[in-house]
Amino acid sequence: MAISFRPLTPVIGVEVSGIDLSKPLTPDEVASMTKAWEEYGVLVFHDQHLSSEEQQRVARYFGEIQGMLGGPTAGAEYHYVSNVVVDGTPGNIPTGDMTFHQDGVYAENPAKGGMLFALEIPPVGGNTLFCSTARAYAALPEDLQQELLDYDVHFVSDYATHNRTARQAEGKIEGGEATHPLVITHPSTGQPLLICNTLMADFIVGLPKDRSDALLERLCQELERPEFIYEHVWRVGDLLLWDNLAVQHARTDFDPNERRALRRTQILGGKPVAYRDVVRATEKSSA
Numbered sequence: 001m002a003i004s005f006r007p008l009t010p011v012i013g014v015e016v017s018g019i020d021l022s023k024p025l026t027p028d029e030v031a032s033m034t035k036a037w038e039e040y041g042v043l044v045f046h047d048q049h050l051s052s053e054e055q056q057r058v059a060r061y062f063g064e065i066q067g068m069l070g071g072p073t074a075g076a077e078y079h080y081v082s083n084v085v086v087d088g089t090p091g092n093i094p095t096g097d098m099t100f101h102q103d104g105v106y107a108e109n110p111a112k113g114g115m116l117f118a119l120e121i122p123p124v125g126g127n128t129l130f131c132s133t134a135r136a137y138a139a140l141p142e143d144l145q146q147e148l149l150d151y152d153v154h155f156v157s158d159y160a161t162h163n164r165t166a167r168q169a170e171g172k173i174e175g176g177e178a179t180h181p182l183v184i185t186h187p188s189t190g191q192p193l194l195i196c197n198t199l200m201a202d203f204i205v206g207l208p209k210d211r212s213d214a215l216l217e218r219l220c221q222e223l224e225r226p227e228f229i230y231e232h233v234w235r236v237g238d239l240l241l242w243d244n245l246a247v248q249h250a251r252t253d254f255d256p257n258e259r260r261a262l263r264r265t266q267i268l269g270g271k272p273v274a275y276r277d278v279v280r281a282t283e284k285s286s287a
Helices: 027-040 052-060 133-138 142-148 164-170 209-223 275-286
Strands: 004-007 014-017 042-045 079-082 098-101 113-120 128-132 152-156 177-181 183-185 192-194 201-204 229-232 239-243 247-251 261-267
Touching (some): 004 027, 014 027, 027 042, 052 113, 052 261, 079 113, 133 192, 177 183, 183 275, 192 209, 239 247
Antiparallel strands (some): 004 014, 042 239, 079 261, 113 239, 113 261, 128 229, 152 177, 152 201, 183 192
């Protein structure tokens, strides 16, 4: 059966069929999937049967594996996102929903991509939502697009307090911190991407707090417009690969008494490049 691609929404997500990821892929298969990944941001594979080693091999088709950034699995090439014990590892996911974010933006080098393989799934809830950072930026008014090029945003690791408002109310930061351009350049496509998010964006550098909070709130609302979102309803054997720069992800709530376990791998990224630098270089070369 030949590999095929079925878009899941007009702007984000594509289902990949006709492929068994437990077997080595050909260069042509990898090239076609990489092209679809760059176009749609999220690849969805159903009915897969993968060991941890096989999952790591699949991840390496798209880049070098990035060790986990913190916690008890720091440096590991995979870990479990679960509320149960898997391979002797206790569950570690918080209850409730998880707001939109990008993995590792609180570090100097955020992940290039994320990968999850479903081992156990609750009957209801625990869905993963994805939104397009490229489409959200492109939909902004042109004057706001230009204004945003001048800004940097400060991120913090904030998986515990779940959002900026809660963190500021509690006056604490859980983990790492980093500052990145608010609009970055996709390393492969060259597209401008909007990387602020509800979970980890703390403030826009140089703006008064009220202005920073208001602008971040507006941009997060733009990112979370329904037309920019794909919601994935998991089933056992699903493997999802997403572009961690062009896509943000979130999770819906589920019954904490139900078992949910996924195996996670990350793909190494580099330091984000400001889109303003690309614009200025283009202007200089054409002058």
